Amino acid sequence: MTAVDPTLLADVRSRLSSGPDLPDDTALAQALRASGRLLGSEALADLTRAARAELTGAGPLQELLESPGVTDVLVNGPHDVWVDHGDGLRRAGTRFAGPSAVRALAVRMAALGGQRLDDASPVVDARLPDGTRLHAAVEPVAPHGAVIALRVLRQASLDLPALIRGGAAPAAWVPVLDGLVRGRANLLVTGGTGTGKTTLLAALVGLVGDDERIITVEEARELAPVHPHVVALAARRPNVEGVGEVTLSDLVRGALRMRPDRIVLGECRGAEVRELLLALNTGHDGGMATVHANAAEHVPARLEALAALAGMPRAAVAAQAAAALDVVLHLRRRAGVRYLAQIATVGAAPSGGLAVRPVATWDGTCADGPRYAAGWDDLVDRWVP
Known part of the structure; x- marks a missing residue:
């Protein structure tokens, strides 16, 4: 540049x-x-x-952020910049004049996100105007100088056929995914960071009939489904005076009053899980959301941890989730390839807790096709016309 x-x-x-x-x-x-x-x-x-880039962007990092396929840009020091294109971190050639230049950039980007970053407030988590997520720390939290982590926003607009062509799921699962959406199953898309949860969610939303009104709720606008009637709501962080915040919980509650046919929560990561479960338990079928989890079997523990932030006891979480959720779609990433690894059903466990049971698994390769377990035929019979 x-x-x-x-x-x-x-x-x-x-x-x-x-x-x-x-x-x-x-x-x-x-x-x-x-x-x-x-x-x-x-x-x-x-x-x-x-x-x-110097006045309203990321300065010397802007060119890296605009590079095709970049997911993360990390600055550990003036001569220690790393970039991830989705297949692992690689050192970049970008250099800063010195530690003060890194700190100045971090402070300026924090201000762009409506936050302050200084000795009295040495850590910041903010969204830049283009949706890029900023996390930065300065002295004394970062004793060797300012550090910056940028997560790039990529609007997810691929449809399901495009994902199948890219190897994200076996073609044999297309009728099932289509049936789940058109049958108004309540779906939870799970996976680790960078596994393509938002991309799959957008593709599933694109399967919804054109006569349905979809309300999406996100921290920042990432979902861009191919659908004619989508109303997008985005959360807002408090300003430097600590006022003006609009949380995901606020937006989910508000979405219920906007005549939705479907409510889609881009990422459930906190107390908003209570509002989501309540919405799906009060007649709003066909809802969808994403949650971070390491495996489909770990979803009950993850939901319990999130619901604890809302003051929900374990028994209430299990009862609400068992009644609200139908299917978990779990994604994994290996060697830069993102794929749908598990399809699991949700129900009550004999002990009274929540049970998430995988009924189909796939390792992401064409050589080894999907494997099925007890419960797959019941899922197909229920959701596939």
């Missing part, structure tokens, strides 16, 4: 100081022209991109 002369950058910043907080490319180009520099169209376009 073209480097911007500090003097020119300061001049552009002063010209934009009375304008919008996040100037667009047109405003940046006008400010660059007004600086008096003689710039051709190509040079102006390059400088506009560079100035945007």
